[in-house]
Amino acid sequence: xxxxxxxxxxxxxxxxxxxxxxxxxxxxxxxxxxxxxxxxxxxxxxxxxxxxxxxxxxxxxxxxxxxxxxxxxxxxxxxxxxxxxxxxxxxxxxxxxxxxxxxxxxxxxxxxxxxxxxxxxxxxxxxxxxxxxxxxxxxxxxxxxxxxxxxxxxxxxxxxxxxxxxxxxxxxxxxxxxxxxxxxxxxxxxxxxxxxxxxxxxxxxxxxxxxxxxxxxxxxxxxxxxxxxxxxxxxxxxxxxxxxxxxxxxxxxxxxxxxxxxxxxxxxxxxxxxxxxxxxxxxxxxxxxxxxxxxxxxxxxxxxxxxxxxxxxxxxxxxxxxxxxxxxxxxxxxxxxxxxxxxxxxxxxxxxxxxxxxxxxxxxxxxxxxxxx
Numbered sequence: 001x002x003x004x005x006x007x008x009x010x011x012x013x014x015x016x017x018x019x020x021x022x023x024x025x026x027x028x029x030x031x032x033x034x035x036x037x038x039x040x041x042x043x044x045x046x047x048x049x050x051x052x053x054x055x056x057x058x059x060x061x062x063x064x065x066x067x068x069x070x071x072x073x074x075x076x077x078x079x080x081x082x083x084x085x086x087x088x089x090x091x092x093x094x095x096x097x098x099x100x101x102x103x104x105x106x107x108x109x110x111x112x113x114x115x116x117x118x119x120x121x122x123x124x125x126x127x128x129x130x131x132x133x134x135x136x137x138x139x140x141x142x143x144x145x146x147x148x149x150x151x152x153x154x155x156x157x158x159x160x161x162x163x164x165x166x167x168x169x170x171x172x173x174x175x176x177x178x179x180x181x182x183x184x185x186x187x188x189x190x191x192x193x194x195x196x197x198x199x200x201x202x203x204x205x206x207x208x209x210x211x212x213x214x215x216x217x218x219x220x221x222x223x224x225x226x227x228x229x230x231x232x233x234x235x236x237x238x239x240x241x242x243x244x245x246x247x248x249x250x251x252x253x254x255x256x257x258x259x260x261x262x263x264x265x266x267x268x269x270x271x272x273x274x275x276x277x278x279x280x281x282x283x284x285x286x287x288x289x290x291x292x293x294x295x296x297x298x299x300x301x302x303x304x305x306x307x308x309x310x311x312x313x314x315x316x317x318x319x320x321x322x323x324x325x326x327x328x329x330x331x332x333x334x335x336x337x338x339x340x341x342x343x344x345x346x347x348x349x350x351x352x353x354x355x356x357x358x359x360x361x362x363x364x365x366x367x368x369x370x371x372x373x
Contacts, residue, residue: 040312041321048324055328056100059335060092098229098294099331099348101237103304105290107326108248110301111308111317112283115255116276117185120363123302124287125356127174127192129167130298131199133291134222136166138203141218142210159221160233160292164240167288168281170195175280183276224297224349226334237293244289245323248282251275252319297349299356300326302363 054069057076061067065087067075075084076093106124113122124130140162174195178188203222207215220228254275287301304326305317311325312318333355334348 038312038314041314041318044308044312044318044321045324048321048328052100052324052328052331055331055335056096059096059099059331059338060088062335062338063087063092094230094234095226095334096331097234098237099226099334100327101234101241102226102290102294102297103300103327103330104245104323105237105241105286105326106297106301106330107304107308107322107324108245108319109283109286109290110326111305111319111322112248112252112255112279112286113301114305115316116183116279116283117188119185119189120306121189121302121360122185122192123305124167124284124291125296125298125302126189126196128170128195128197128199129174129192129284129287130291130296131196131203132170132173133163133167133288134296135199135202135206136169137163137221137292137295138206138218141221142206142214160236163292164285164288167291168285170199171281171284171288174284175277183280220347221295223347224295224352225347226294226330227345227347229294233293237289240289241286244282244286248279248286249319251278251282255279255316255319295347295349297330297352299352299359300329302356303359304329306363 053073057069057072060076061069061072067084067087071080071084072088074080075088080088109129110123113124113127114120116122137159140159174188174192175183177195178184178191180187203218207218210218290297305322307329308321308325309317312321330348330352333351337346337348337351338344340346
């Protein structure tokens with residue numbers, strides 16, 4: 001009897017293949033490398049970018065001399081005549097770029113704060129970062145910036161720098177006052193509300209002791225206005241975001257571990273206190289830069305991460321999705337104001353505040369119900 005040789009069925013692994021795992025998640029393998037990919041997490045920022053380009057083109061084209069969307073895109077790509085180039089690049093592009101940069105910074109900052117605190121109420125608006133930046137900027141405007149002591153380029157630079165310094169300092173105070181052998185999200189929000197109240201009252205006091213003209217300029221800045229933003233504010237804001245956004249994304253790998261609690265995170269090899277402090281300060285710097293560029297634009301950092309979270313269906317706010325949706329929300333709000341009859345001169349911060357108030361009430365009610373459950 002001839003012994004039979006067992007046949008072995010050889011399988012060749014394809015260079016790239018996808019394996020379904022948990023719902024809404026796929027593992028993509030390329031040779032020896034594998035990565036988990038959630039289609040929704042990728043789709044949300046991509047669709048958001050497409051909508052952002054469309055809304056930005058509409059916003060740029062809106063004005064006393066209307067320019068069609070295709071003409072705007074062609075001019076931005078290097079075409080168009082001299083008239084269109086002058087209108088777009090000199091007059092209208094800075095406003096829209098400022099909206100994109102400010103919204104992106106606020107959206108990303110809000111996502112980081114909410115992930116660290118594990119609380120949807122944690123945002124620069126609630127935690128005092130915005131009012132800290134506002135108090136410092138108003139101090140420069142009222143005390144010296146526009147009283148002849150500082151003038152010209154120094155005044156234009158002094159206000160944003162003061163806002164940045166005030167926001168970062170508030171972030172440092174927030175961390176130091178909230179830390180008690182770790183950071184508790186509930187305590188972080190309470191301390192932030194206290195710092196916000198202090199900053200708000202400092203601003204009101206500065207407005208009462210300042211000159212009428214200076215107080216008027218400060219009040220205009222405090223409502224969040226993109227209409228007066230020029231290249232002198234867009235350029236430093238863009239440079240700051242180019243430095244801060246990659247730093248946040250590089251440090252963001254620790255956020256997932258922090259969601260499981262300090263003990264589990266330490267077991268995973270994460271330096272909890274250092275990672276949380278670094279992320280908090282980076283997020284505070286992002287919010288301060290955005291506030292310094294155009295004034296406090298509320299609601300964006302509060303709502304955008306939650307919108308991105310629900311669209312992507314993730315356990316925590318997706319950072320890239322929050323960044324893109326923050327830019328889209330800010331530019332969209334600016335376009336809405338400009339298209340509303342009789343409200344074309346309304347600062348965009350007024351509209352976002354009107355939208356943010358009922359949303360904040362909704363979050364408070366929802367948090368209370370979840371606490372009772």
